[in-house]
Amino acid sequence: MTSNASTILLIDDEPQIRKFLRISLAAQGYHVIEAATGGDGLAQAALAKPDLLVLDLGLPDMDGQQVLSEVREWSQVPVLVLSVRAGEGEKVKALDNGANDYVTKPFGIQEFLARVRALLRQSQAGESPQATVSVGPLTVDFAYRRVSVEGVEVSLTRKEYAVLAQLAQHAGRVVTQQQLLKDIWGPTHVEDTHYLRVVVGHLRAKLADDPANPRFISTEAGVGYRLQSA
Secondary structure (H helix, E strand, C coil): CCCCCCCEECCCHHHHHHHHHHHHHHHCCEEEEECCCHHHHHHHHHHCCEEEEECCCCCCEEHHHHHHHHCCCCCCCCECCCCCCCCHHHHHHHCCCCCCEEECCCHHHHHHHHHHHHHHCCCCCCCCCCCCEEECEEEEEEECCEEEEEEEEEECCHHHHHHHHHHHHCCCCCEEEEHHHHHHHCCHHCCCCHHHHHHHHHHHHHHHCCCCCCCCEEECCEEEECCCCC
């Protein structure tokens, strides 16, 4: 394995499948890490900064579709779903949730490796997730989906966390209202700016962030929001 080998994270609860894929991928020069649960997979995705994520949907602690949705709240790491679920509806759902490709079990290893190579070619440099982002006393821990201010954990709803996580991934830069609405609520809600205003208002209240003199989230009038850079 070379020092610049791509890192691939396998999230699958079947030890035999993980072993088979680990041997096959390692033989091609890839660095392989593994997780047997969705929770561990999410933590590894943030901490290990993989170049590609191979995700099974039938996990013991949470559905793989949920894992995929949560990863997409803060990362654009390529995701290849590998699942026994062969129905069109399941495939469409995974792709809508942000999967880049979908392979059904049982599968041919040569086809699988070809799809891995294609996704790695398509991926852009610099898209690996960060484990944490800190802005002054505010810390967003992507591995454990925790937000704290001055060391005190803040309880956020799913949507509040999703908005903050996306802003944190682009700290110092404006994220447009349309982009936030599309990524978090879906493409049919890009005009529903009131949804976003309500969530940002609640988020600011929980972070004790004065919109008139923001420590964390500033409004770019008519455009979007910006998390102050660290």
